[in-house]
Amino acid sequence: MKKIFLSESEMPKQWYNLMADLPTPLEPPLDPSTNQPMAPEKLAVLFPHALLEQEMSSKRWIDIPEEILNIYNIWRPSPLVRADRLEKFLDTPAKIYFKNEGVSPAGSHKPNTAVAQVYYNAKEGIKKLTTETGAGQWGSSLCFAAQYFGIDVVVYMVKVSYEGKPYRRVMMETWGGKVIPSPSNLTESGRNILKKDPNSPGSLGIAISEAVEEALGSNGKAHYALGSVLNHVMIHQSIIGLEAQKQFEKIGDYPDIIVASAGGGSNFAGLAFPFAFDKISGKKPKTRLVAIEPSACPSLTEGKYEYDFGDTAGFTPLLKMYTLGHDFVPPSIHSGGLRYHGMSPIVSNLYNDKLIEATSVSQTDVFKAAIDFARTEGLIAAPESAHSIAGAIREALKCKQTGEAKTILFNLSGHGFLDLGSYQSYLEGKLKD
Amino acid sequence: MKKIFLSESEMPKQWYNLMADLPTPLEPPLDPSTNQPMAPEKLAVLFPHALLEQEMSSKRWIDIPEEILNIYNIWRPSPLVRADRLEKFLDTPAKIYFKNEGVSPAGSHKPNTAVAQVYYNAKEGIKKLTTETGAGQWGSSLCFAAQYFGIDVVVYMVKVSYEGKPYRRVMMETWGGKVIPSPSNLTESGRNILKKDPNSPGSLGIAISEAVEEALGSNGKAHYALGSVLNHVMIHQSIIGLEAQKQFEKIGDYPDIIVASAGGGSNFAGLAFPFAFDKISGKKPKTRLVAIEPSACPSLTEGKYEYDFGDTAGFTPLLKMYTLGHDFVPPSIHSGGLRYHGMSPIVSNLYNDKLIEATSVSQTDVFKAAIDFARTEGLIAAPESAHSIAGAIREALKCKQTGEAKTILFNLSGHGFLDLGSYQSYLEGKLKD
Numbered sequence: 001m002k003k004i005f006l007s008e009s010e011m012p013k014q015w016y017n018l019m020a021d022l023p024t025p026l027e028p029p030l031d032p033s034t035n036q037p038m039a040p041e042k043l044a045v046l047f048p049h050a051l052l053e054q055e056m057s058s059k060r061w062i063d064i065p066e067e068i069l070n071i072y073n074i075w076r077p078s079p080l081v082r083a084d085r086l087e088k089f090l091d092t093p094a095k096i097y098f099k100n101e102g103v104s105p106a107g108s109h110k111p112n113t114a115v116a117q118v119y120y121n122a123k124e125g126i127k128k129l130t131t132e133t134g135a136g137q138w139g140s141s142l143c144f145a146a147q148y149f150g151i152d153v154v155v156y157m158v159k160v161s162y163e164g165k166p167y168r169r170v171m172m173e174t175w176g177g178k179v180i181p182s183p184s185n186l187t188e189s190g191r192n193i194l195k196k197d198p199n200s201p202g203s204l205g206i207a208i209s210e211a212v213e214e215a216l217g218s219n220g221k222a223h224y225a226l227g228s229v230l231n232h233v234m235i236h237q238s239i240i241g242l243e244a245q246k247q248f249e250k251i252g253d254y255p256d257i258i259v260a261s262a263g264g265g266s267n268f269a270g271l272a273f274p275f276a277f278d279k280i281s282g283k284k285p286k287t288r289l290v291a292i293e294p295s296a297c298p299s300l301t302e303g304k305y306e307y308d309f310g311d312t313a314g315f316t317p318l319l320k321m322y323t324l325g326h327d328f329v330p331p332s333i334h335s336g337g338l339r340y341h342g343m344s345p346i347v348s349n350l351y352n353d354k355l356i357e358a359t360s361v362s363q364t365d366v367f368k369a370a371i372d373f374a375r376t377e378g379l380i381a382a383p384e385s386a387h388s389i390a391g392a393i394r395e396a397l398k399c400k401q402t403g404e405a406k407t408i409l410f411n412l413s414g415h416g417f418l419d420l421g422s423y424q425s426y427l428e429g430k431l432k433d
Numbered sequence: 434m435k436k437i438f439l440s441e442s443e444m445p446k447q448w449y450n451l452m453a454d455l456p457t458p459l460e461p462p463l464d465p466s467t468n469q470p471m472a473p474e475k476l477a478v479l480f481p482h483a484l485l486e487q488e489m490s491s492k493r494w495i496d497i498p499e500e501i502l503n504i505y506n507i508w509r510p511s512p513l514v515r516a517d518r519l520e521k522f523l524d525t526p527a528k529i530y531f532k533n534e535g536v537s538p539a540g541s542h543k544p545n546t547a548v549a550q551v552y553y554n555a556k557e558g559i560k561k562l563t564t565e566t567g568a569g570q571w572g573s574s575l576c577f578a579a580q581y582f583g584i585d586v587v588v589y590m591v592k593v594s595y596e597g598k599p600y601r602r603v604m605m606e607t608w609g610g611k612v613i614p615s616p617s618n619l620t621e622s623g624r625n626i627l628k629k630d631p632n633s634p635g636s637l638g639i640a641i642s643e644a645v646e647e648a649l650g651s652n653g654k655a656h657y658a659l660g661s662v663l664n665h666v667m668i669h670q671s672i673i674g675l676e677a678q679k680q681f682e683k684i685g686d687y688p689d690i691i692v693a694s695a696g697g698g699s700n701f702a703g704l705a706f707p708f709a710f711d712k713i714s715g716k717k718p719k720t721r722l723v724a725i726e727p728s729a730c731p732s733l734t735e736g737k738y739e740y741d742f743g744d745t746a747g748f749t750p751l752l753k754m755y756t757l758g759h760d761f762v763p764p765s766i767h768s769g770g771l772r773y774h775g776m777s778p779i780v781s782n783l784y785n786d787k788l789i790e791a792t793s794v795s796q797t798d799v800f801k802a803a804i805d806f807a808r809t810e811g812l813i814a815a816p817e818s819a820h821s822i823a824g825a826i827r828e829a830l831k832c833k834q835t836g837e838a839k840t841i842l843f844n845l846s847g848h849g850f851l852d853l854g855s856y857q858s859y860l861e862g863k864l865k866d
Contacts, residue, residue: 002506005438073435074811103536105811107850147808167600167853174807174856374607375580378507378538417540417850420600423607 002084004247006077012246013064016238018273018346019231020060021280024353026231026345029317030307038317046215046224050120054232062235064116071115071148075104076239080247081412085376087396094399096392097255098412099244099271100379106171108382108414109267110141110227113236117225118142122149128222130214132156132182132207134263135337135384136168137414138227143177154222156182156190156210158339160201160332167418182207189213189313203329204264204340205312212315228264229310229319229344237270244409245274255287255409257395261387262291262300262358263337265344271411273346276355289356291347292391294366295433297330299323299343300351300358308342321348333363334422334431335383361390362433367426369393370416382414383422435517437680439510445679446497449671451706451779452664453493454713457786459664459778462750463740471750479648479657483553487665495668497549504548504581508537509672513680514845518809520829527832529825530688531845532677532704533812539604541815541847542700543574543660546669550658551575555582561655563647565589565615565640567696568770568817569601570847571660576610587655589615589623589643591772592635593765600851615640622646622746636762637697637773638745645748661697662743662752662777670703677842678707688720688842690828694820695724695733695791696770698777704844706779709788722789724780725824727799728866730763732756732776733784733791741775754781766796767855767864768816794823795866800859802826803849815847816855 019026028037040052047055054062064072083096101109121129129151133139139155146153155177162169162181169179182202183190189209193200200206208226215224226233248254258275260268268291278284293300299322308323310316321342324330328341343351350356361369369390370381381389392410399406416423425431452459461470473485480488487495497505516529534542554562562584566572572588579586588610595602595614602612615635616623622642626633633639641659648657659666681687691708693701701724711717726733732755741756743749754775757763761774776784783789794802802823803814814822825843832839849856858864 001441003441005440007438008434008436105813144811166857167850170853170857170860171813171850173860174804174813174853176808371607375609378577380538380604380607415850417600417604417848418853420603420607420851424599424603427603427606 002082004080004250006243006246008073010246011069011072011077012239012242013069014061015064015235016242016274016277017057017060017062017235018276020058021277022346022349023280024349026349027320029319032314032318045220046212048120048124048126048223050123051117051232054235055230065119068115068119071145077243078103080244083377086373089372089376090393090396090400092396092400093403093405094396095405095407096396097407097409099240099409100412101240102412102415106137106141106144107417108137108141109237109240109270110138111145112239112270113227113233113266114141114145116236118145118149118151121223122151126151126223128152129225130154130211130222131225131227132204132211134158134204134339135161135335136165136418137337139177139179140168140171140175141227142225143172143175147175153177154214155179156184156207158182158202158204158207164421165418182210184210187213201332203312205326208311209313209315212311216315228266229342231346233266234269234273234344234346237266238273240270240411241272241274244271253407254284256406257288257290257408259290259292259388259391259395259408260411261338261384261413262293262343262347263340263384265347267411267413269344269347272356276350279355290391291356291358292387293358293360294333294335294338294387295360295362296333297324297339298360299341301360303343305348305352310342319345321345322351334419335387337384338387359391361387364431364433366390367423367431370423379412380416381412382416383419385411385413388412435515437513437683439676439679441506443679444502444505444510445672445675446502447494448497448668449675449707449710450490450493450495450668451709453491454710455779455782456713457782459782460753462752465747465751478653479645481553481557481559481656483556484550484665487668488663498552501548501552504578510676511536513677516810519806522805522809523826523829523833525829525833526836526838527829528838528840529829530840530842532673532842533845534673535845535848539570539574539577540850541570541574542670542673542703543571544578545672545703546660546666546699547574547578549669551578551582551584554656555584559584559656561585562658563587563644563655564658564660565637565644567591567637567772568594568768569598569851570770572610572612573601573604573608575658576605576608580608586610587647588612589617589640591615591637591640592633597854598851615643617643620646634765636745638759641744642746642748645744649748661699662775664779666699667702667706667777667779670699671706673703673844674705674707677704686840687717689839690721690723690841692723692725692821692824692828692841693844694771694817694846695726695776695780696817697773698780700844700846702777702780705789709783712788723824724789724791725820726791726793727766727768727771727820728793728795729766730757730772731793732774734793736776738781738785743775752778754778755784767852768820770817771820792824794820797864797866799823800856800864803856813849814845815849816852818844818846821845
């Protein structure tokens, strides 16, 4: 069997919340004006109460509302796929599986949380959401989801992506969204950046500042939505790993190594956290959970574990996380979705506790892996997801050396149909590390 | 249930060949030099024997080789999806289903025949295939398939698409293909066209001439592959309709109306022919089979039923088909895959026998339907496939008027992630009919 499917009725009905099981409790977000734990009320200008409740929740299982399941079933459960042709190509004794999140209408795992966030905002009467997007995966996911609940979306898109990925913008507009290149002159934060560098390529941090600023200035009419980093996002993404667990159960296997790329952390968390539960609880203590980051933006492997802002301008609470510094502007690598200075506090917490590993890969290694994958498994992966492929290949080649027939699972978080420009750069030898 | 899946083991193991059941026998292809039926040997310079045998076959069921099933299972069986949100949006009593062929790695139904053609060529020792492509769907499918059998592919891509859809070209190159804008100065046929019009946007007919010319001049080293029109292509595509029949059986329903866009005819044939068998055999005589073509290139609805060349330069045999004339150069509409002057001889035969219907839709109606579909069902359709959506919506709105709860099935032959440029033109109001 090449693909392991679940029926819609087998789709998990609850999300998993790893906060219930963290060996070291999460340190709270701090109010930058007082350096004291942030009062939830202060965040209520940006987020609906239901999401703030999830953000602080220590409940292990959280019911997925029917309305969300109804949208999920447009594309979920997503298939678990055996990469048997890649195995043969690598001549490895390892078994390689991937969860294909690229089958969603927006083409990535991001709608898992977009649908949830839109739902809870709509339920509390919000009619407009602001957000940022790097590669466009998150922005398009939010626009896709918002149309089902009558919410307008304004997306600040990192300028280098806005210019390099026009199709992503059109996709957002097709679903009714409004897209603004960031830094823009529509916000104070954008204008400040442009004053210093009129040719700024932008960054996720800057775009977050702009989106937050617009929501803050809306007198409660607009909320803000974040596609990664925050705890509630990790909760929503857990459906990926929960499905994978059911799928492995069907074939009587269990992954020894789980590999996923990590930008803000939601793609890694989505796949790995349900397995982290098995690991922490002692059910599967030896499973390795490996986060892969770009060597050009290595927050886990080279950042510091300290309180930092989530954005560039300093509007957000301070989060305890691995960070390269909130004013870090990464080079314009093609994996826009991984150009973030920080890392999800929960992922950071696990890394600091040595419950997960992290490693980085160079851009050319990533595209080499993407081409090998396309020429064996047939699928064109997003550059972000190709980090996972590169990581999985690295593990599979270790197995070849040791002769161990390990089971490797990676997250194919999205397809690369809208990233073929970067494939072109690689194929033409123009891509630098 | 939103999506009806089949397991890999439920995938049909035989293709259906409608030639076995045509009420009026198909008229043979003619040799243009003699006006006599073409001797199969003469075609053997272009096609492998196994495909020529299928081309002339009157066997109703043809076994699908294991090697082909093994590649099909990368993405097949494809889901049958209930478009319940579109139904609600249209406020129609009709039930609307679509077969989603966009889930293939190349993003369309074309790999169904690409894999088969490559397999049979490889089995007979061929190492190189030449072909043409319009929108790029066929070319990319052939490149995708060829990599599994060690075959090199040279694709002549209609110049207007080559320039307007650079990502499609990169996709072909990602899978190892070589892409040449057509008309090119590499062939006599290309040079002749460029002499008359150096700015020729190209057409499928011209690109076919170039690809055939290269194969003919290869001294038997290269064969040629065609993505539509020919009988063997229709046979391979029958897997779409055969799967759909099994899927409808699972939910205890049967389509009253089947709608699919028609360029060369393979998309329509793939979905409709197994149902045409039910209709001709009297099992379901009232099912309507409706081909949708662009009003800018209306071969069935405005062409003549006569012998014509399949290409522009006159290299191919003469085929009895509905045609706008082999020198017809359609306007540069966005549905590159539907810009073909002729129509599959079998589809033409059925139309002439009034067993199927045909109707045309304008480009703006097509994109309006695509947007309505994206904003209800979430999926971004290829412009070619959006013709089917427009046709299905037209039928659903008729049901709204009559109050009939008919079951409509259409073919979503491909996704539109690489066609967002044309969505942009539509959204910006720049698209003309």
